[in-house]
Amino acid sequence: MKQEALSLFNHPELILTAFLLFFSTFLGILIWALKKSRQDHYDKMASLPLELSAKDG
Amino acid sequence: MVQNKQNYYDDITVKWFLYATMVWGIIAFLAGLMVALQLGFWQLNFNLEWLTFGRLRPLHTNAAIFAFAGNAIFAGIYHSTQRLCKARMFSDALSKIHFFGWQAIIVAAAITLPLGFSQSKEYAELEWPLDIAITLIWVVFAINFFGTLARRKEKHMYVALWFYIATIITVAVLHIFNSIEIPVSFFKSYPVYAGIQDAMVQWWYGHNAVAFFLTTPFLGLMYYYIPKAANRPVYSYRLSIIHFWALIFIYIWAGPHHLLNTSLPDWAQNLGMVFSLMLWAPSWGGMINGLLTLRGAWHLLRTEPIIKFMVAALTFYGMATFEGPLLSIKSVSALGHYTDWIIAHVHGGALGWNGFLTFGMMYYLVPQLFGTKLYSKRLANNHFWIGFLGILIYYISMGASGITQGLMWMAIDSNGQLVYPDFVETVSKIIPLYYVRAFGGFLFIIGNLLMLYNLAKTIKSSKTGVQQVKIPAAFEERHAKEKSHEQGHRKLEGLALTFSILAFIAIAVGSVIEIIPTLSMQDYIQPEKKVEPFTPLELAGRDIYIREGCYTCHSQMIRKLPSDVLRFGPASTIEESMYNRPYQWGSKRTGPDLARVGKKYPNLWHYRHMVNPRDVVQASIMPNYSWLAENTIDFYSLRRKFSVMKSLGVPYSEQEVADADRIAEEEARVIAEDLNKQGVAIDSLEQKEIIAIIAYLQALGQKQIKSEEASENSIEKEGGN
Numbered sequence: 001m002k003q004e005a006l007s008l009f010n011h012p013e014l015i016l017t018a019f020l021l022f023f024s025t026f027l028g029i030l031i032w033a034l035k036k037s038r039q040d041h042y043d044k045m046a047s048l049p050l051e052l053s054a055k056d057g
Numbered sequence: 058m059v060q061n062k063q064n065y066y067d068d069i070t071v072k073w074f075l076y077a078t079m080v081w082g083i084i085a086f087l088a089g090l091m092v093a094l095q096l097g098f099w100q101l102n103f104n105l106e107w108l109t110f111g112r113l114r115p116l117h118t119n120a121a122i123f124a125f126a127g128n129a130i131f132a133g134i135y136h137s138t139q140r141l142c143k144a145r146m147f148s149d150a151l152s153k154i155h156f157f158g159w160q161a162i163i164v165a166a167a168i169t170l171p172l173g174f175s176q177s178k179e180y181a182e183l184e185w186p187l188d189i190a191i192t193l194i195w196v197v198f199a200i201n202f203f204g205t206l207a208r209r210k211e212k213h214m215y216v217a218l219w220f221y222i223a224t225i226i227t228v229a230v231l232h233i234f235n236s237i238e239i240p241v242s243f244f245k246s247y248p249v250y251a252g253i254q255d256a257m258v259q260w261w262y263g264h265n266a267v268a269f270f271l272t273t274p275f276l277g278l279m280y281y282y283i284p285k286a287a288n289r290p291v292y293s294y295r296l297s298i299i300h301f302w303a304l305i306f307i308y309i310w311a312g313p314h315h316l317l318n319t320s321l322p323d324w325a326q327n328l329g330m331v332f333s334l335m336l337w338a339p340s341w342g343g344m345i346n347g348l349l350t351l352r353g354a355w356h357l358l359r360t361e362p363i364i365k366f367m368v369a370a371l372t373f374y375g376m377a378t379f380e381g382p383l384l385s386i387k388s389v390s391a392l393g394h395y396t397d398w399i400i401a402h403v404h405g406g407a408l409g410w411n412g413f414l415t416f417g418m419m420y421y422l423v424p425q426l427f428g429t430k431l432y433s434k435r436l437a438n439n440h441f442w443i444g445f446l447g448i449l450i451y452y453i454s455m456g457a458s459g460i461t462q463g464l465m466w467m468a469i470d471s472n473g474q475l476v477y478p479d480f481v482e483t484v485s486k487i488i489p490l491y492y493v494r495a496f497g498g499f500l501f502i503i504g505n506l507l508m509l510y511n512l513a514k515t516i517k518s519s520k521t522g523v524q525q526v527k528i529p530a531a532f533e534e535r536h537a538k539e540k541s542h543e544q545g546h547r548k549l550e551g552l553a554l555t556f557s558i559l560a561f562i563a564i565a566v567g568s569v570i571e572i573i574p575t576l577s578m579q580d581y582i583q584p585e586k587k588v589e590p591f592t593p594l595e596l597a598g599r600d601i602y603i604r605e606g607c608y609t610c611h612s613q614m615i616r617k618l619p620s621d622v623l624r625f626g627p628a629s630t631i632e633e634s635m636y637n638r639p640y641q642w643g644s645k646r647t648g649p650d651l652a653r654v655g656k657k658y659p660n661l662w663h664y665r666h667m668v669n670p671r672d673v674v675q676a677s678i679m680p681n682y683s684w685l686a687e688n689t690i691d692f693y694s695l696r697r698k699f700s701v702m703k704s705l706g707v708p709y710s711e712q713e714v715a716d717a718d719r720i721a722e723e724e725a726r727v728i729a730e731d732l733n734k735q736g737v738a739i740d741s742l743e744q745k746e747i748i749a750i751i752a753y754l755q756a757l758g759q760k761q762i763k764s765e766e767a768s769e770n771s772i773e774k775e776g777g778n
Binding site for chain 1: 140211215284285289290293294295298302303306307310335566567
């Protein structure tokens with residue numbers, strides 16, 4: 001009986017929850033990141049480390 | 058003066074961490090070379106228990122991960138965080154406590170691990186006082202880091218900072234949950250998790266130690282130092298957003314890929330495999346983002362050793378993150394797991410990705426900090442090529458070794474019999490590759506020594522020492538005229554607390570869904586009807602097995618694979634390890650699996666095997682454990698150990714707890730008498746540790762009670778109660 005319970009321990013609801021969580025989160029981030037924001041902001045942020053002089057490190 | 062100080066970066070702490078990286082790096086690599094040589098030449102422990110592979114291997118891994126990589130991470134984080142926040146670190150005192158506290162923990166680890174104080178959980182071997190110390194120092198680091206974020210002048214947090222945030226939060230969560238243990242004495246504890254729970258929690262921790270100690274902080278460093286070294290902005294800031302969130306969300310799920318084909322339920326194995334495969338995408342997204350940052354600057358690859366190191370590091374990262382998911386496919390894992398292929402994979406990542414990125418960062422940072430130029434580009438180039446060759450030799454030899462041995466283990470002839478039934482035969486074949494691997498490691502160390510010389514000369518050439526660098530104005534002040542409309546991720550980048558909470562949620566989702574059902578797994582087993590717990594002497598022997606680090610070479614998990622079952626016996630079950638604190642499934646088979654070794658050989662065989670393995674297995678590469686026949690068993694602590702085990706749910710009676718030492722002495726007398734009869738003549742043999750470890754080994758695979766016996770026992774117990 002217990003062996004049977006162990007062999008059937010597959011938790012499909014967890015797998016489904018995991019998939020939905022993952023997929024919706026991924027989609028959310030994708031939309032968020034690709035949202036029609038001003039590209040120049042990203043450009044500025046990308047160059048933030050470079051704004052420092054060589055001496056600043 | 059204090060007011061003044063706040064206008065300057067604290068680069069002295071950065072310098073200390075860099076020095077510590079240099080010192081611990083060479084020690085970690087030398088320890089690695091030592092254990093590599095011991096696999097080729099078993100005599101190299103010089104018959105000293107403190108220098109034996111089982112004790113030195115954890116020292117090597119801990120030194121490489123927490124001492125070398127740890128100090129490198131801290132150096133880079135302290136340096137880049139201040140610059141990205143345009144603020145001095147939150148507290149000089151906390152910086153000092155962090156630095157000296159971390160070094161003290163490393164020194165304590167370097168002393169306690171060779172002495173055998175170990176929990177035998179990979180990358181979490183340190184005993185409970187050090188676990189507490191790590192927690193405290195990590196909290197100090199977190200306060201210092203988040204305090205700096207809180208008072209930053211730069212409104213938006215650059216991508217590198219996100220990775221640092223994820224690192225600090227996740228490492229804290231992993232370390233705390235994996236280290237919940239009950240002390241037995243000052244340097245001995247038992248984890249609250251047992252068997253499959255312990256395995257699951259340990260590899261949730263172990264895998265994510267790689268993810269959040271060796272990957273995310275280094276990605277943060279990559280996002281800062283590659284643009285700096287190439288003088289180019291990161292290729293795609295958008296991609297970095299997707300990279301970050303996808304990576305931290307997916308990584309946390311992948312731990313069970315270390316337990317494929319074991320007795321872990323299939324749903325957990327499949328979950329681990331699928332999420333590992335999904336990791337390909339964000340990992341390669343990050344690698345591509347790093348490499349394409351060099352667009353238009355590829356010529357630097359010819360002339361600048363820093364760029365060489367960083368590009369090679371990213372390439373190794375790409376290779377390791379391709380190979381990791383590949384090894385997480387169940388059928389590939391069936392071949393690669395427990396073999397040197399895993400060692401090759403790990404070192405491709407550790408030496409290539411972590412090592413080379415650290416070296417690139419150090420070649421960049423030291424001249425910057427000391428206001429001078431690198432002493433010799435030529436030496437740095439030589440370092441690169443020697444180190445690169447070393448890694449290739451290491452990787453290829455261990456990859457070949459692993460695949461060769463894996464195929465030999467799996468080879469079954471047309472009669473359904475193993476082609477190589479003698480385990481030691483599969484070891485003898487790969488020993489030449491151990492020599493080659495050691496040579497690869499030696500080259501890597503030569504390269505490292507060149508770097509140390511080069512950096513020492515660079516520092517010596519500095520006229521000013523570490524320069525005082527004034528903190529410049531923040532981005533917003535410099536671009537005050539430009540209007541900014543905050544929305545989406547840009548807004549979030551300005552909210553450190555909200556960002557950190559979201560990052561925590563991202564790593565918590567996978568953790569909760571995987572770990573909670575595992576913790577309830579005991580509900581499916583009725584302990585008293587399935588398996589007997591260890592007797593006092595067996596438990597004493599088990600603790601010696603743990604102390605000696607036997608898990609570094611022997612597994613105790615027969616996988617559900619025909620070749621494993623043919624070689625070692627029926628596949629291991631969840632119940633069999635349900636009282637095992639800590640679990641001893643292992644992750645490498647330099648020697649055979651021991652899950653069912655009990656009663657396979659007589660006591661005398663084990664005695665001779667421990668004193669000199671070659672007496673019974675001629676080609677064995679196991680070192681002699683002669684001290685086990687000299688050291689005496691600690692009977693005194695057994696009552697306390699039994700008491701702790703009982704408090705954790707092991708079904709010992711009050712009487713068994715009270716008489717644990719006496720029962721153990723009686724058990725020892727029986728085994729000693731058996732050995733005496735067969736000619737073993739040692740004074741007080743029944744007191745020697747070798748008797749306890751023989752008792753433990755003879756119990757392996759023998760604890761499962763047949764159903765008829767189980768019901769009889771159950772009736773007796775009920776009657777007794």
